[in-house]
Amino acid sequence: MTQIDGMNPGALRSSAAIILTRAVIPLWLGIGAVLKILDGSPSNLPAALVKWFGGNGVDLRFLLEFSIAMELVVVGVMVLLPGLARLAGIVMLGSFLPVLIGDVALGASSCGCFGAVQIPPWVTLVTDVFFLVSLLFIARGVPALKMPRLLPMWQVVAVGVWSVLSVAVAFGLTSSGISTQSADAPLVEVAAAGPTVGYYLPDYTTWVGQPFLKLDMAAWISGLPEDLEQGQQVLLFYRKDCEHCHELMEIFFADELPLPTTAVAVPERAGFPTVGVQPFVCGGCRLAELPAGVDWFMQTPVLVKLADGVVECAAEVTPDNPVCVDFY
Numbered sequence: 001m002t003q004i005d006g007m008n009p010g011a012l013r014s015s016a017a018i019i020l021t022r023a024v025i026p027l028w029l030g031i032g033a034v035l036k037i038l039d040g041s042p043s044n045l046p047a048a049l050v051k052w053f054g055g056n057g058v059d060l061r062f063l064l065e066f067s068i069a070m071e072l073v074v075v076g077v078m079v080l081l082p083g084l085a086r087l088a089g090i091v092m093l094g095s096f097l098p099v100l101i102g103d104v105a106l107g108a109s110s111c112g113c114f115g116a117v118q119i120p121p122w123v124t125l126v127t128d129v130f131f132l133v134s135l136l137f138i139a140r141g142v143p144a145l146k147m148p149r150l151l152p153m154w155q156v157v158a159v160g161v162w163s164v165l166s167v168a169v170a171f172g173l174t175s176s177g178i179s180t181q182s183a184d185a186p187l188v189e190v191a192a193a194g195p196t197v198g199y200y201l202p203d204y205t206t207w208v209g210q211p212f213l214k215l216d217m218a219a220w221i222s223g224l225p226e227d228l229e230q231g232q233q234v235l236l237f238y239r240k241d242c243e244h245c246h247e248l249m250e251i252f253f254a255d256e257l258p259l260p261t262t263a264v265a266v267p268e269r270a271g272f273p274t275v276g277v278q279p280f281v282c283g284g285c286r287l288a289e290l291p292a293g294v295d296w297f298m299q300t301p302v303l304v305k306l307a308d309g310v311v312e313c314a315a316e317v318t319p320d321n322p323v324c325v326d327f328y
Contacts, residue, residue, distance in 0.1 A: 017139035021085045025131050026078040029092065032113045033071040036064065037173050039115030041269055042199050043295035046112035046121075048102025050297060054201045060295075061197060065171045072166035080158045083147035086139045093132040100125040194220050199295035204302075204314040211309050221264055223288035229309030232327070234261040236285065237302035239273075245301040246278035247319040253282040258327050259305075265289040266296050 036044070042060035045067075054060050074092045078085040096113075103111055103121035111121035139145055194200070195216070202217070212218055212235070213228060236253065238245035253261060263285040265272065271292040290296060298316070303324040305313040313324035 013138060014142045014144065017134070017142045018082075018144055020131070020134050021089060021139050021145060022079055022082060025089050025093075025135070026075045028127070028131070029071045029078075030075045032115075033068050033075070033170075035115040035117055036068050037115075037169065040173070041116070041295055043269055043297070044110070044112050044115050046099050046103050047106045047108035048099045049112070050201070051106065052102070054297065055203075059197070060199055060201065060297075069167045069170035072170060073163045076159050076162035076166065080162065081151065081155050082145055083151065086135050086142075086145050087147075089135045090132065093128050093135070096128050097125070097132070100128065194291045194294035198293075199297060201297040202302075204316070207304070207311045207314040210311055212304065212306055212311050213309060215311075220290055220294075221288050222291070223286075225260075225262055225286050225288075227260075228262075228306065231308065232259050233306045234259050234324075234327070235264055235304040235306065236261055236282070237264045237266050237290075237298055237300055237304070239266050239268075239300045240280075241273040241276040241278060242300050243278060244318055246281070248301045248317065248322065249281045251319055252322065252325055253285065257282075257284045260286070262286045262288050266298055266300055267292040269293060269295050 042050075042064045045060060045064055049063060049067075050060065053063055071092070074088050077088040081088075100111060100121050104125060108121055110118040111124040113119065113124050200217075200220075207215060207217075211229075213224075218224065234257075236245075236249075238249070253263075261282065261284065263280075263282055265287070267290060269292065301317055303313070303315060303317050303322070304311055305324045305327070313326075315323040317323045317325070
């Protein structure tokens, strides 16, 4: 009989459970936290969190920092406190599932779990479900993972110190602007013209009925025409690599324009893209742009219709649902 044949199935299960609970899953969570710190941008938060929390006024930078801190704290608990490792992992992974399901439902291209690293949400969802099922069933009843009556003092102190450091790192490094874009001096100068919080999540319903030039958005756009308050006009916010923007322009803005139209280019935080740039077909459009160095949470294309400078309609549109295009 070989050594493998003689191994106790219970011992194999216990070993697998311990490795998953105290090494593999903490490593998975830790990598996500570190990558989000290096990225330092709320723009890469899960789309579901941006929609649910950002849409209700929650500061997205705080949300980013809080999520990083919690992930790091859980990593410390899972590594340093075996008795709480399984419970901490279940709670953390369980909290991820609604967010990932929301990302899938919203059609997000990335889960946002690893900062700027693009991973489809369904991939992360399948992985997290596997880890969660493993903690619920494989790690259940494993002696080495059971909660003792008394926790060793050194473990409690170690987790406490780790938690304090985790919060300091999460709120300190991301707030200090450690990201792949922060080294560009011209970018910093331009970003000063944008929102001071470093991101902008528009509520288009509040624009309607307001003079556009009185909105914060107007102050951040460079190149706005001087006659914006004269008659009916259109603002088209687009991204240079946005296929839907290109399709909308092809259908409604490629030929003679029925109304004066200003195309406002929306950059990413790092600047305007150089890959995947779509042809600009709106030859009659006047050109303007928003500054880089800011996370613009705008699902382009966005159309704004003005009457004597007052916003009559403002919405995110698609070529199949061209809201605000009632002037044709």
